[in-house]
Amino acid sequence: MILYFSATGNSKYVAQRIAKALNDKAVSIEHHNGNIILSEKEYFGIVTPTHFWELPVIMREFLEKLTLTLSKENYIFMIATYGSIPGCCGTDTKKMLARKNISLNGAFSVKMPDSWTPFFDLSNPQKVQKQNNNAEVQIDKVIAQLKARKMGNHATPKAPYFLRGLTDSLFGKARQTTNFYVEETCIGCGICVKRCPVQAIELKNNKPVWIKEQCALCLRCLHACPKFAIQYGNGKTKKHGQYKHPDFTKHERKS
Numbered sequence: 001m002i003l004y005f006s007a008t009g010n011s012k013y014v015a016q017r018i019a020k021a022l023n024d025k026a027v028s029i030e031h032h033n034g035n036i037i038l039s040e041k042e043y044f045g046i047v048t049p050t051h052f053w054e055l056p057v058i059m060r061e062f063l064e065k066l067t068l069t070l071s072k073e074n075y076i077f078m079i080a081t082y083g084s085i086p087g088c089c090g091t092d093t094k095k096m097l098a099r100k101n102i103s104l105n106g107a108f109s110v111k112m113p114d115s116w117t118p119f120f121d122l123s124n125p126q127k128v129q130k131q132n133n134n135a136e137v138q139i140d141k142v143i144a145q146l147k148a149r150k151m152g153n154h155a156t157p158k159a160p161y162f163l164r165g166l167t168d169s170l171f172g173k174a175r176q177t178t179n180f181y182v183e184e185t186c187i188g189c190g191i192c193v194k195r196c197p198v199q200a201i202e203l204k205n206n207k208p209v210w211i212k213e214q215c216a217l218c219l220r221c222l223h224a225c226p227k228f229a230i231q232y233g234n235g236k237t238k239k240h241g242q243y244k245h246p247d248f249t250k251h252e253r254k255s
Ligand SMILES: Cc1cc2nc3c(=O)[nH]c(=O)nc-3n(C[C@H](O)[C@H](O)[C@H](O)COP(=O)(O)O)c2cc1C
Pocket: 005, 006, 007, 008, 009, 010, 011, 012, 048, 049, 050, 051, 052, 053, 054, 081, 082, 083, 084, 085, 086, 087, 112, 113, 114, 115, 116, 217, 218, 219, 245
């Protein structure tokens, strides 16, 4: 069983590639109750984006509610997709699972386009395509490591864990929904409302309004808006472009 959270499709794509290679299935944590019973030798993995060198809020909440019943010779792994530094994601997962007496056997990372567009520029399609092409090689490497049941935390580059207090506080501030604003081009389609994984947005007078003080800051709303009307913070998101993994776009069009 491979569980993933994905706001813009990177982690979903990796989860699906891994599931195919391991003859397993990939399921979104947004559609899972967190109760899992493993059979003998079964793999259990999570695939997640990195948010501020940490696990996303949604993944942390899921791991807190997870009840995992192990069998013999299971292999437990995590993969952090990231754009620059996955930081503490491997250690975070290890610590969270340890509180449930579950040992994380392997942690890995795959570098992909960085969806944190308040900072990173994804406006050049050729560059983005190149990053996704490079990711394919890394995914193949991780698949080989998973098949070999490689042990240890290989989710690199790591960040010193003592900095986690600092990143936590920065993340908390960044999650204030007052950081979002909506441009005139909004057509009131409600896609942002529908896609938000924490129901933080409502339509009022045909315009999105954030009804929670903090959200999960996955940026799915910003990247999914058909009019690119949702912007964040410092005004750079507009020129840095919108992003969805190419496979995610295909999938979303089908559904
Ligand atoms: C709020 C936010 C914070 C992020 N922080 C980091 C980070 O600390 N390090 C990093 O390498 N990538 C960071 N990223 C980039 C994502 O982890 C990366 O693009 C990931 O592959 C996106 O996965 P998804 O498409 O499945 O949502 C961040 C993205 C967002 C939206």
